[in-house]
């Protein structure tokens with residue numbers, strides 16, 4: 001889907017917030033530790049290339065993505081730092097990764113065996129250990145010994161890193177985290193601790209558990225200024241939400257008492273009411289469950305009334321306002337602020353899913369050093 005640039009609905013990304021969130025985390029790390037910015041899924045919907053560049057400018061030493069296409073997008077944008085693919089890359093494409101200096105993840109022993117046969121050029125690999133996420137990675141000692149055998153013998157593989165992913169680092173309950181740490185220590189006993197990168201920290205681990213046994217933080221949600229725990233744990237420093245979702249009133253009218261609004265006629269006015277129409281709907285990621293959510297207009301709250309349509313939705317206003325009045329769905333509007341988290345809670349999900357769900361129809365506009373960047 002192409003972005004709709006002639007429509008006033010847009011996502012504004014403040015790259016100064018991204019930089020702040022990177023710098024604050026780097027300050028807490030000792031000098032031997034690095035931060036890789038996780039910009040998978042188009043930078044959690046914020047734009048991968050722009051957020052990657054901002055993170056690198058602020059001191060991140062590399063980037064993580066989820067697949068080979070995302071890594072190549074960064075290379076094509078002339079981003080030269082280390083790029084680690086955290087997810088699965090079919091071994092048939094190993095040469096493409098190698099030629100583009102993209103580091104790939106070994107997801108299991110079978111994959112390593114295939115790469116061992118197919119490989120023609122030097123490639124850096126990080127070995128994934130599944131310590132209790134149950135997703136990808138080596139689990140058994142037998143598999144690990146098989147992997148070690150290949151890694152010791154194959155000169156084209158640079159065994160650059162070993163890592164695991166914690167499934168419950170965003171919680172007060174640390175029992176599963178402790179089990180995962182124990183298992184990872186056992187894996188390190190097999191492979192040794194000599195590789196360049198040993199990493200276990202996503203945002204939540206970095207914020208609340210220190211970069212345990214780890215010299216690299218994989219920094220995702222907090223990069224964008226969101227709290228990976230939702231509201232369960234308080235961030236040790238201020239996370240600044242980089243994303244604003246805004247639009248404008250494109251139509252306004254006063255309805256008399258007893259009139260209906262939207263598909264299904266689910267909303268009925270209870271008196272004379274000013275109803276504004278916004279050019280944004282579920283095809284933009286503003287899903288139907290946002291019915292009733294309060295957006296911000298002229299520093300005041302205005303509820304979405306009636307069902308959210310594909311391309312439009314309606315809000316109730318306290319007074320007549322001109323067409324063109326700015327409406328903030330997430331972000332600051334005068335004294336008020338709508339967090340992405342508040343939207344996530346309203347629709348029953350996590351902040352990650354809200355920003356990833358904003359579709360390509362919304363143009364991404366960037367702010368940097370306090371003003372809008374025109375050529376990004």
Ligand SMILES: *Cc1c(COP(=O)(O)O)cnc(C)c1O
Nearest residue numbers: 038086165202203218219220221
């Ligand atoms: C997405 C991802 C991260 C980043 O997680 P956040 O919670 O967004 O910081 C880190 N590591 C792996 C393996 C991931 O898939």
